[in-house]
């Protein structure tokens with residue numbers, strides 16, 4: 103069974119985000135980029151399923167500019183067998199991304215699509231669900247456990263009330279939550295091997311996708327800053343301070 | 351004029367408390383506000399929705415398949431309904447809404463606005479990006495419809511003095527059988543619900559075990575507070591996943607928040623940006639949590655917290 107895993111290049115989760123003074127976005131020049139952490143988890147899950155013999159081939163896919171080749175090389179080092187680069191230099195919104203990813207999924211005749219549940223840049227949490235909708239496939243979002251059997255998957259999901267378990271028929275779309283697994287550290291030989299693995303390139307047009315009207319961002323601002331409060335020395339002082347503000 | 355369709359999340363016959371906040375956001379858009387309840391038997395939830403101030407009509411769509419609110423089952427019905435002249439489709443920013451709404455948006459051909467935190471106009475909204483470290487103002491195309499999830503921590507619940515009519519309707523679409531509910535393991539707790547509690551006490555990795563978490567519960571019970579946790583505490587198995595607060599857990603806005611043995615990583619802070627007052631207890635005076643805390647106390651939580659609990 104073929105598994106497709108999408109990976110997105112995002113500002114590293116440790117970077118302190120700075121908003122540009124003209125309000126046109128956040129500072130990305132000279133900033134560290136990494137694979138979206140949730141996508142790494144999706145990638146790791148695919149590799150584990152392959153190690154268990156449930157998946158035979160893993161294809162990594164990304165959408166973005168030339169720099170995203172790095173992202174694909176990381177996915178290949180994790181254990182993807184080959185990669186697909188959908189080349190697009192301008193910003194791609196979730197529905198457009200989903201249309202492109204759905205087209206790749208169809209082309210590859212994959213059975214399983216693993217994605218991160220959200221990307222930590224736009225935090226939209228939409229793409230996996232949209233791909234599933236466009237392909238009329240089942241979806242299991244926010245997965246913390248995945249078990250594959252013949253023709254179906256049993257997935258445990260992290261929901262507000264606790265843990266929900268679904269059974270879905272394959273092909274299907276699954277989005278990874280944090281606790282699905284802990285991604286491995288990449289070893290140098292794997293990174294070297296990844297350099298030789300094939301990457302196929304397409305444009306959105308090749309995939310038959312024309313971006314429609316999207317959301318227009320008019321301004322990006324820093325959130326209201328919380329001011330630093332006071333440090334109290336004792337529990338009694340803390341109680342007095344909270345009482346003083348009528349909080350207890 | 352706007353005509354807004356709100357997906358009325360429900361479980362076991364009860365309307366989710368999130369809906370009163372979604373109605374609050376919808377009122378800022380203005381126009382007709384209709385709440386649709388997709389359930390096996392939605393009469394209880396529909397009656398609750400009908401009381402929410404600002405709601406003009408409640409639609410009750412009873413169907414056995416709707417029992418567990420599965421996205422793949424509910425989405426085709428929402429899509430069918432949404433085509434009937436609605437300008438907006440809103441859902442709460444709960445795991446239910448986040449799972450369901452993009453599936454609706456894609457079928458309608460709309461780009462979705464996630465986590466609306468301010469309504470500036472019928473098609474203009476603020477939403478957080480980068481774990482809330484930047485706020486972007488977006489203009490959404492009016493056609494085919496504005497599809498958005500509402501960030502609950504940003505809106506006050508509307509009152510329940512209304513009396514909108516409830517209409518039972520059927521939405522005729524074929525539903526898939528490829529997705530089946532197996533079970534829900536829900537934590538039953540007598541404590542206030544994390545997302546609506548006015549006080550919340552959270553513990554972090556420093557607690558060290560689920561056994562030690564009892565010092566957090568004891569303080570919470572004294573304060574009649576809900577209990578939360580950092581990701582590290584959940585990952586370590588001290589507490590269940592539904593207690594995680596942060597970028598990828600619950601976003602909360604209590605009057606009073608205690609961060610105990612929590613360092614204050616940006617992903618955790620993303621969940622408490624709207625807390626009115628933050629109290630931090632940490633043995634490391636340099637911990638980033640002190641940068642945002644209104645009141646900080648440097649000390650060992652295992653002595654400070656029991657003392658605080660006993661003196662309250």
Ligand SMILES: Cc1cc2nc3c(=O)[nH]c(=O)nc-3n(C[C@H](O)[C@H](O)[C@H](O)COP(=O)(O)OP(=O)(O)OC[C@H]3O[C@@H](n4cnc5c(N)ncnc54)[C@H](O)[C@@H]3O)c2cc1C
Pocket residue numbers: 115139140222553554555556579580581582583594595596597598599600610611612613614615616617618621631632633634637649650651652
């Ligand atoms: C993509 C992504 C998403 C994430 N989402 C979330 C999220 O939603 N929520 C979340 O919380 N995290 C999230 N994280 C994780 C986050 O980055 C931090 O790792 C996590 O919040 C740390 O938890 P902590 O503060 O409990 O642990 P630590 O950072 O280990 O802090 C423990 C603190 O306890 C203090 N301490 C130790 N012993 C004592 C004692 N005896 N008395 C008092 N203080 C003591 C220490 O000084 C320290 O400050 C996410 C990370 C990533 C990459």
